[in-house]
Amino acid sequence: MKRIVLLAGLLCLAEPALAAALKPDAINAAEFSGKIPTEEKLSPLAVKLQVLLDRAHFSPGEIDGRFGENVEKALLAYAEANALPPGKALTPEIWAKLKANSGDPVLAQYTITAEDLKGPFLAKLPAKMEQMKTLKHLNYTGPKEALSERFHISQELLAELNPGQKFNRAGDAITIVSLPPEAMPTPAVRVEVDKERQTVKAFGADGALLAFYPASVGSEEKPTPSGSLKVDTVDANPNYRYNPKYKFSGVKSKTPFNIKPGPNNPVGAMWIGLTEPGYGIHGTAEPSRVSKSDSHGCVRLTNWDVLRLSRMVKKGVEVAFVDDQQAAK
Structure with a gap:
């Protein structure tokens, strides 16, 4: 029994530590010191890096706060495009270039609106394609999913940044990824x-x-x-x-x-x-x-x-x- 109580205590201690590490100030202030974050756990540096890559249009896919394969792919492409030393990992040169081109805080506050809660939403997304054919729309399953997609962020990370938030009340302020307005893109040939x-x-x-x-x-x-x-x-x-x-x-x-x-x-x-x-x-x-x-x-x-x-x-x-x-x- 003592072991179970001890383990439970350790788990309780770990959760506030994770929440503290993912506070907006910690993410906005994150700097690359030469140590690469792991994919196994959320990292303030990984969040900031993913946002900077997204802003530069070198997409890491979903911003999930983990240093995974899609981040490595985006870093490789960014290095090639900017004539920087290539490599799967983050380098000081890449970090400096990304930061120089994007100086704003990577997180910001957003107030949930009545429009965000309006829907219509799906009660549940069917797993099978044939079950979708009778539905009148294939919209989001709720405001949380809609907000996650609008700000290019995983639902897990959105929840971690907003502990206790249910994303169902207009007027609530939440922390989201700060994405600048999209400029008119250069045409691709x-x-x-x-x-x-x-x-x-x-x-x-x-x-x-x-x-x-x-x-x-x-x-x-x-x-x-x-x-x-x-x-x-x-x-x-x-x-x-x-x-x-x-x-x-x-x-x-x-x-x-x-x-x-x-x-x-x-x-x-x-x-x-x-x-x-x-x-x-x-x-x-x-x-x-x-x-x-x-x-x-x-x-x-x-x-x-x-x-x-x-x-x-x-x-x-x-x-x-x-x-x-x-x-x-």
Whole structure:
């Protein structure tokens, strides 16, 4: 019994320590001292780094406060784009460059509004695609999910930054990621999808790398196309039409069916259709799984990343599917 009480005491001591470490002041003041945070636990430095990368349009995917694979991918792309020494890890040179280009605090206060609570919301997102076809919309499951996506942050981290908050009362002040207003983006003339690295890059007319995104790119069962395609359509809030010819695992329907629009639609909030029928770049209802799970042959980004990319492309823009060796040339 003593051991159980002791363990419980240790757990109680650990929780306030974590909350203290993730206070806004600690995150805003975080500095890189040469020690890389681990992926296993939340880190003030990891939060700040992810926000700085997101602001620079070198997306770490979902801002979750962990130094994971998507952060490493974004750091590598940022180093290459800025002619800095490349490497999987954070370096003093990369940190200095990121900070120099973004001096504002990375966290801020936001007041929940009546509009945030308005909905309509889903009581629960069905696990199976066939169960979605009768729903009138594929909206968020509640204000917490909606706020998390608006500020590019995981629901877990949003809760850690706001202990005890239920995100259901207008007028409450909460801590969120501070993202500056989006400027008019430079048009992209070429999009590169790296099938091995699971990444997407957008390039300008001068060859400069404009933006980087982690992605889920196909699977062994449903591989992505090869070679070069072109953007055919750019559709916000798309309906999703399932064709039995896709033969998705877990879908039994022998007839086509439609799924209504919404950010939790199977293709998320945006569809960038390609000239190969049935293939596109799109969003997802599960931002935490981007680059960490397979897709059904398309290119899957977070909803906010595909929205950013959609503002940079138009019909006719090249989308090249490459592997590591081709991308290195």
